[in-house]
Amino acid sequence: MKNISKDNIRLEDILDTAPIAVAWSSVTSGRIEHINKAFSALFGYVLQDLPDLNTWFSDAFSDASYYQQVVEPWIQNNQARQQDSVSMDGISARMLRNDGTIRKINLCVSTLGEKRLWYFNDITEHWIAERRLRARSKMLEMVAKSSALKDILNVIVTQIQQESPLSLCSVLLFDPVEQCLRLGAAPDFPDFYNQAIDGVKIGLNVGSCGTAAYLNKRVIVEDIATHPYWQDYTQLAAEAGLAACWSDPIVSSKGDLLGTFAIYKRLPSSPTQKEIELIDFASNLASIAIESYRAQEALQKRAYYDHLTGLANRGYFFQHCDALLKQSRVEGFPLAIIMMDVDHFKVVNDKYGHKIGDFVLQKLAQVSVSVLKHTDVIARIGGEEFAILLPFTDNNSALKSAEQLREVIASSVVLSSNHEQVRFTVSLGVAFRQNGECTVDEILNKADKALYQAKAAGRNCVFSMGLMT
Incomplete structure (x- = not known):
């Protein structure tokens, strides 16, 4: 018995110097008889915390049935293939420390007589x-x-x-x-x-x-x-x-x-x-x-929006307009277009400089967005030329929106470099589709002709080309 005791102590000492976590348990009772220092460091337990395998594994795996459904069948399958006391191929599993944190473990087992040695290689970092x-x-x-x-x-x-x-x-x-x-x-x-x-x-x-x-x-x-x-x-x-x-x-x-x-x-x-x-x-x-x-x-945004005003650009507007026009033909809802141009914009640039001209365009964009509905789309399609798409909008509503835009813009002000008030106005042309077929080019041409009439009438006004059928 003294020789056995000395052998056991020698084995414990050897295991305590091992760099990986090791425990041994009784094959017959499942009682855990020894854990080494690396095991305690890895899982946070001392031997007194671990009476038997079932108790520990029910806490060590987030799924309490993992030991019975996975670990035990794995041991039995390996033992059936390896009758000698040879180390088995390992399995990887996520195991919980006593503080609830997860460690990824490569688990191996070997059987020596009535002892089952468990090796836990921590591969969490990897x-x-x-x-x-x-x-x-x-x-x-x-x-x-x-x-x-x-x-x-x-x-x-x-x-x-x-x-x-x-x-x-x-x-x-x-x-x-x-x-x-x-x-x-x-x-x-x-x-x-x-x-x-x-x-x-x-x-x-x-x-x-x-x-x-x-x-x-x-x-x-x-x-x-x-x-x-x-x-x-x-x-x-x-x-x-x-x-x-x-x-x-x-x-x-x-x-x-x-x-x-x-x-x-x-x-x-x-x-x-x-x-x-x-x-x-x-x-x-x-x-x-x-x-x-x-x-x-x-x-x-650079692909679809104007860099100066933040409004939609010409390409996006035409693409969106074409899609909505097709939808309006299928679903039968009205749709209107407003063409808007800054009156005498060259005079503003010549008198105050292009920087102030840019401020005028930015101010126009800002106040226009504040007036229009969120479903409307306004785009800068040229230097001082803007187009506005108004889905679900009939002629009367479109004219009201255009007149509201004209009034709000006419009351807007930007300051020159000398703090002089710079006022500006716009002319607007309205066209709309109520029934029948029409293309984007056709409705835009109608709105453009209405805009030309507004300019010919003295600017700072709204004209409509009437019903599109």
Whole structure:
């Protein structure tokens, strides 16, 4: 017995020096008899925490039946093929530490008499690196395919929550005009919380995200209930079951603020070093996604919109007009076109300079958009020439819209470089389709002839070519 005891001690000492986690259990009883130091470091348990395999494995796998349905059949199949005490081929599985975090493990087993030795090789870092690479590739593919930004950001959020399963994550997008944060992606937050956060102004003491965006630096709040940054939002957070939050500003390659990435916890807690690395990865990935998406958006805008006024350009207008004209013929709804030209625009350029002329065109675009319905489309189709498409609009309504435009524009003012008031007017021609067939060119020609009549009548007025049948 003394020799056996010495042998056991020698084996324990050897296992304690092994670089990978090892445990042995009784084949007959399933009782865990020894774990080495690497095992305790990997899973966070001491031997007294682990009475038997069934108890431990029910906690170690997120699916309590995984041991019976996967591990035991794997052992039996290997034993049927290998009658000798030879190490089996390993299987990979996700296992939980005692703190609830996930580790990716390559599991091997060997049987020596009445002892079953379990070897746990931690491959988490490699697994995470692969998953992050796949997430990044998927995100870039979605950007290349012009997927919705929300869908792209959801891929990032999902990846981070899989790596940190006890966390909830969100992406908020910075609106530089309103100086607020808009909802980007927060798929697992309750709707009432997302609605309350969407549009919140950035500033000090505006939660973790509003403050991080305002200070342009990471904000770590370990206990929402007691932190001054959350004093106006503690009730909201409590109703959503949120107790801690650390938020990173998302910045572009040029250093501009794009938004925030936040990790929330259900219990008060501080981020570990790995969680700091995780939020770094997430905010960098989100930066690439948002910046790439906005670059594509800018390219698309340049392709379809006028760079000076921000209105639709000639190509987009004709394309949209053709599509709506075909739809109106099929569905039978009225459609009108307004052609609009700035009166004596050359005089404005000659007297005040082209820069002031540009201001006039920009002001005209601004006030026109404020008057027109959201379904109307206004485009700059020439130097000082504009076209307006009014779907679901009959002749009388189109004339009223044209007259309203004329009045609002006539009352508009821009200032010259000498602070002199520069006023300007427009002439407008209206044509519309009520019934029958007509092409884009035909209805535009009608509107153009009406515009010519308005100019011939003295400008700053509206003319219509009458019914299109």
